[in-house]
Amino acid sequence: MNTLAIVILNYNGLQFLADFLPTVLANAEGHPVYVADSASTDGSVAFVRQTFPSVRLIELASNEGYAGGYNLALERVRTDYGGATYYVLLNSDIEVTPGWLSPVLGVMEANPAIAACQPKIRSYAERRFFEHAGAAGGFVDWLGYVFCRGRIFATFEADAGQYNDNRRVFWATGACLFVRAEVFHQTGGFDASFFAHMEEIDWCWRIQRLGHEVWTCGESTVYHVGGGTLPKSNPHKTFLNYRNSLFMLYKNWPADGWLWGKLLLRLVLDGLSSLLFMKVGQWRDVGAIIRAHFAFYGHLPQLRRQRNELIARQTAKTDLYPHSIVWQYFGKGRKTFREVM
Template sequence: MKGFSIIIVTWNALNHLKNYLPSVVETEYPDFEIIIADNASDDGSKQWIKSTYPDVKIATFDRNYGYCGGNNRAVPFTEKEILLFLNNDVRVDKNWLHGINKAFKDDMTAAVQPKMLSDKEPEKFEYAGAAGGFIDKYGYPFCRGRIFEEVEKDEGQYDNNRNLFWASGAALAIRKDLFRETGGFDEDFEFHMEEIDLCWRLQNLGYQIGYAPDSVVYHLGGGSLPMGSPRKVYYNFRNSLFMLWKNYSSFSLRKRFGIRILLDIVAAWKALAQGKPKEWWAVAKAHLHFLKDLGKVSRKRAYLQKQRVNKDDPDAMLNFSIIWQHFLKAVKKFKNLP
């Protein structure tokens, strides 16, 4: 059996810890530890943890490093071979680690995601991860069980083991040695898509991303940046460009990156036509900041391309446009995609 170090990043979220940490502590598994990565909270979180769960480790930082920075800085406090990054608003089944452990039997499986259901509507998948993540050939992310805003009910339709493109950062298990080898989360991302970038880097090194359907967690979601927030739009578009430029194969960078730019422009002007000028500006600002950082991102690409084993794009990148399938062909469920 693998040992798990469960890392939970938090910042002034005592209410979430009171609601969700008890289920994690009550996990039934012989070898795990819990590390709270506290990003300089001043709401009494540390005092409550020490008095309520004295066996839970606390890694205290001097300021708020966000998701990427908090998780990266918590890794030196861990003692087990598998890191499990868990959001502070996730409730877990007591036997959830057994399924994830089983998914790591293949030595080429670098990371694993459990089935992720909604804490508000447990019969439905949760937006952020559902039954595992994929991207289309232009880099747009979606999930088994969630395409854009269409979220499916869980009826066991995705309870099969198949490789994913990305595992949700809300509940992401990864081998510690590979996390360190790849440099961990890219802190330039700040929010959103850092887990997709990490999973893509792992696949370019020849590893695969697994799924554990018999491991179930329930995610509240929407805590950091609400849906429709111009700030969320900005990070999604900017970080997607960062990710594509870093990780695309040479073929896709030549043939597909320009089309993705055009699709972003269409999205921006569609937002403006719908009376959403802040969203239009968020997309424009994302592209401006990408251009400003292009030199830095290009240096990262040069390094990563030298390291990669797979010269082509990963097999789990689905070779169609999800924009075309969803908005023009009205496909609403993953199982109906080509």
Template sequence: MPSPTCPKDVAVLVLNWNGLELLRSFLPSWVKFTPEEADLIIIDNGSTDGSVAFVQEHYPEVKLVAFTENYGFAAGYNKAIAELDYKTVVLLNSDVELSDGWLREPLELLSSDPSITAVQPTIRAQRSPQDFEYAGAAGGYIDSLGYPFCRGRILSVVEQDQGQYSTPVDLFWASGACLIIRRAAYLEAGGLDPVFFAHQEEIDLCWRLLARGGRIVYAPSSTVYHVGGASLSAESPRKVFLNFRNNLLMIYKNLPAPRLYTVLLLRVFLDFLAALVYLVKLQPRHCFAVLEAWRCFLIKRLRYERVRGDNLAKTTAQISPDLMKPYSIIVQYYLRGRKRYSQLPR
């Protein structure tokens, strides 16, 4: 199917693969709250559940790009963004509900400062609308060992949104649940890494954006509502595997030596401790998922040497300790009992 023309500057892109029920639930909010200055485009990844026919029959005004095969999450977005010539693109998960005016502040931030390359709105839980949502909350950071966390969500503790994060701030990473980004910056940084399959691919992309001198900013007055876990449950050993493996690959791709080797040495201890905890909790599949993540990382690391060299060669900016925190979130959470962002060291 031919790609739609691009008379507007902004495209809201929703990647779909056999997500007919999600389309039934969330497409009405996408249509209602996509502003006039943006095109809503469904990117279908070779669905076989009638998704394409549903959009064509019930929402003929919605633009549609239908691939003939499933390219996966990262490669699907990469292909679509390369083909669609918009200045700004929104990567929107298919289980996100929009709200009135959600795109206003992100677009204002992008237009106000050319150094801002990506923006994240406030992400709340669709099933518990006063709470932040796990995958993004009020914007993300990573600690000194590469573990990600958010304002409003430290490890498993999620806060209620009471306006405590009500000002725009710079972030280390913006959630892929709703990522507003300059298309040129996305393409220049290489887009999402298809090897990751799922989880933390947006953090890896944001790391590259920062290393090239870009900024990622939180837009507090913009709010979307994310279901989360629509593809993999938080209890899934597969999700444990992907999170650990992808996090290690991300660190290897982006962290300069000699710090890289110090971090990996400490991560061996902490990740194997996590595997032991899973075993003690009678979750052997989760334990083996951590061990398999390390095995897979050590194999794939050899194939990433050129990618790592390219990333480091294109690095033009030092990442601030305000974004890559100089402490361990594991120590702060488990040993010092600091389970809210406001309690962490400044």
């Protein structure tokens, strides 16, 4: 069994593979690199096979999104290649840096309770600034809204070393996610019904309920292009983000009797957020929010079963951010992590 397996899930990302895979291979520190291809139609498989013969290629039969795709890919790594103690789930549009692996592995090996960890995620285009997907570690507020050290909504902090520490957080980004393989498989991996977006946050929430920890490592940095598969303005991304946020909240909210009150508040706030899309004429995004809520209602029987199973298995409490990040940001004008925590 290998200590670490670097696994890149690819779907029609040939150009990203051409741009970033050489740097990954140059900084793999002897660990095997896998490309799991989700039935791409852009020649990605042939390109990897011909250009990077050292890469272990896993061909999936269809595109099951980030969640289902990684579930299948990591199972193949385990069954076909002997597995690894740790996996790195690495987006194809990530530029890694020299020495990016060892600090994160050191954090995880020093504390067996840690099941997930991430490096700092900075923007590939604006290299001084943190990137949207994860920044320096994430949190969830009491209504299920997510934010990060270094990024709250549309405010991105420059990285001036303020988050160079290693510390516990609520969620680690799926853009560059280190996971303890045993925990990933024991928990069934990601919820495949999410398809893409927020599945890693749902998984981080679930594993903490079982007593595991999630950390961020400020001694390692990578750069993320972002929006490689779905651009930020894509209505389908809007749909997935709003729907999956409701999925996650319903499944994981503590059994304290306040669930439907929270969901009602979310309905109101999501409705208000659609006004921002209306203001700039993004009507398809407004429709995506409406569809997301109806999709949530349609999945309630499945979500109820999942919720009951998680409550029955829970062994530890989780600590959500006790305030509304929406009110902190828009109401009180607190734009940075240090202002809200």
